Amino acid sequence: MPSDAGWRLVREAVLPFGQPGVCTVVHVRAYERGHGDAPVVILGEFRRTGGSGQSLTNAIESAAAATQAAFYPAGEKLRFIQHTPYRLLDHHPVPGFSEVTLFGRRRVGPACRWWRRRQHERRSRWSAAATVVTIDGATRHVFPPPVLEDLGWEFRGANWRALEPVWPAAEADALRGQPDSVQDELIRPAEVLLPEFLGDTPVAVWPKDLYVPELIGGPEAARIAANRVAAVHRRQEQTTGFIDALTTTETGAIVTLYGAPTEKPDDQPSNPST
Numbered sequence: 001m002p003s004d005a006g007w008r009l010v011r012e013a014v015l016p017f018g019q020p021g022v023c024t025v026v027h028v029r030a031y032e033r034g035h036g037d038a039p040v041v042i043l044g045e046f047r048r049t050g051g052s053g054q055s056l057t058n059a060i061e062s063a064a065a066a067t068q069a070a071f072y073p074a075g076e077k078l079r080f081i082q083h084t085p086y087r088l089l090d091h092h093p094v095p096g097f098s099e100v101t102l103f104g105r106r107r108v109g110p111a112c113r114w115w116r117r118r119q120h121e122r123r124s125r126w127s128a129a130a131t132v133v134t135i136d137g138a139t140r141h142v143f144p145p146p147v148l149e150d151l152g153w154e155f156r157g158a159n160w161r162a163l164e165p166v167w168p169a170a171e172a173d174a175l176r177g178q179p180d181s182v183q184d185e186l187i188r189p190a191e192v193l194l195p196e197f198l199g200d201t202p203v204a205v206w207p208k209d210l211y212v213p214e215l216i217g218g219p220e221a222a223r224i225a226a227n228r229v230a231a232v233h234r235r236q237e238q239t240t241g242f243i244d245a246l247t248t249t250e251t252g253a254i255v256t257l258y259g260a261p262t263e264k265p266d267d268q269p270s271n272p273s274t
Helices: 060-071 110-123 169-174 213-246
Strands: 008-016 025-032 040-044 079-084 096-107 126-134 137-142 153-163 175-177 184-186 190-193 202-205 254-261
Touching: 008 060, 008 213, 025 060, 025 213, 040 060, 060 079, 060 096, 060 153, 126 213, 137 213, 169 175, 169 190, 213 254
Parallel strands: 040 079
Antiparallel strands: 008 025, 025 040, 079 096, 096 153, 126 137, 126 254, 175 184, 190 202
């Protein structure tokens, strides 16, 4: 049986994943040991805010596909662990880890990707739009079209198994009891062990308020994350505006539903009000 020694952190990145406007970024840490062992990849969810988009739990397949495409495009089999700065079951502010088993994985070949891009381009030429006419004027709202995830890999069928990290004695003071609670909270950066997967190799963890993209990747990671968050906000505003237009109860309002040409990403957004 191979030794648990020798696991090394070989890749670490703040990686965009999923559809722009739906998902943002994920913290990827890849550990390798050699000897034919599958790399262990920890996918970390940064501190969530109102513009964080879809949770990592709900988009774990997209995060796995982005990781495979970015760091292991040749198709190496990977073992995935999901990390959150809180426990998934009860949301207490101590680091949570879960093994993620993905039962379906397939490579998307160049011809299939070309065909998907072509079909997506055809389907997304037009978007649903609604114009609301009131005594104050007319306002147009366009429903945001879907964005294609053009990756070379797809994953399906996620299943989670909770893992219990081991806290070394030197990290005992990193945990502090919460007032009126039997649960602890992480109050400073620390290191834990996941012996089932990484042996004695430590894994860094941070309190949830510190666990942000710029902590890992600096200003460039902060810029990438901010752009993805801005895309989430735009899509949410467009979606809300379109739904509000369809369901308006304003007296005398006239709502017209029609198709409008989809604006390309490099187009200047049109003024919604006329």
